[in-house]
Amino acid sequence: GAVVSQHPSRVICKSGTSVKIECRSLDFQATTMFWYRQFPKQSLMLMATSNEGSKATYEQGVEKDKFLINHASLTLSTLTVTSAHPEDSSFYICSARAGGVETQYFGPGTRLLVL
Amino acid sequence: DAKTTQPTSMDCAEGRAANLPCNHSTISGNEYVYWYRQIHSQGPQYIIHGLKNNETNEMASLIITEDRKSSTLILPHATLRDTAVYYCILWNRDDKIIFGKGTRLHILP
Numbered sequence: 001g002a003v004v005s006q007h008p009s010r011v012i013c014k015s016g017t018s019v020k021i022e023c024r025s026l027d028f029q030a031t032t033m034f035w036y037r038q039f040p041k042q043s044l045m046l047m048a049t050s051n052e053g054s055k056a057t058y059e060q061g062v063e064k065d066k067f068l069i070n071h072a073s074l075t076l077s078t079l080t081v082t083s084a085h086p087e088d089s090s091f092y093i094c095s096a097r098a099g100g101v102e103t104q105y106f107g108p109g110t111r112l113l114v115l
Numbered sequence: 116d117a118k119t120t121q122p123t124s125m126d127c128a129e130g131r132a133a134n135l136p137c138n139h140s141t142i143s144g145n146e147y148v149y150w151y152r153q154i155h156s157q158g159p160q161y162i163i164h165g166l167k168n169n170e171t172n173e174m175a176s177l178i179i180t181e182d183r184k185s186s187t188l189i190l191p192h193a194t195l196r197d198t199a200v201y202y203c204i205l206w207n208r209d210d211k212i213i214f215g216k217g218t219r220l221h222i223l224p
Contacts, residue, residue, distance in 0.1 A: 044214040102164065103161050109157060111156070
């Protein structure tokens with residue numbers, strides 16, 4: 001299947017700093033990318049949907065000014081957690097799909113720990 | 116909210132077939148049944164999907180009932196590496212994928 005990568009795989013930061021997570025589709029052009037968050041022992045929760053070249057659509061309860069999403073090209077989307085706090089510590093997973101493709105592919109995830 | 120119902124957990128002996136059920140009684144005509152799995156601390160992995168007919172690939176088989184209100188994912192010869200959370204998802208491909216709680220499958224040696 002298609003490959004989606006994330007970088008970094010894990011990051012530790014101090015409270016109040018910002019962290020950027022990259023999501024890349026390696027062998028296809030992703031017209032749409034999604035960002036999910038997963039807390040321990042819970043399922044994946046969709047945070048936002050982004051289409052290349054347009055603003056992201058955020059799910060209810062997700063602060064768009066705190067979780068900045070940029071989808072500037074068909075192979076790259078970034079999620080920036082601004083002014084991170086310990087409660088933002090989580091497993092962040094991106095996924096991508098190409099137009100007309102039957103399947104949505106997921107990245108390996110980024111584990112964020114905010115101290 | 117997820118529109119599927121799955122058992123919270125299941126056990127299966129290594130080498131045996133693992134049969135994971137999923138109920139989706141409110142499925143719409145344009146919704147496919149997709150299965151993903153998530154091994155601990157990894158992103159979800161696509162397994163298989165189907166609309167009406169049974170499907171088989173190198174990973175698994177998917178059996179969908181004639182009324183489409185339920186389905187079963189079959190891993191024919193389970194190995195320890197199949198231990199994961201398995202998600203049954205309804206998706207019309209136009210919208211976003213919403214995850215339910217899934218089934219935690221334990222493969223026992």
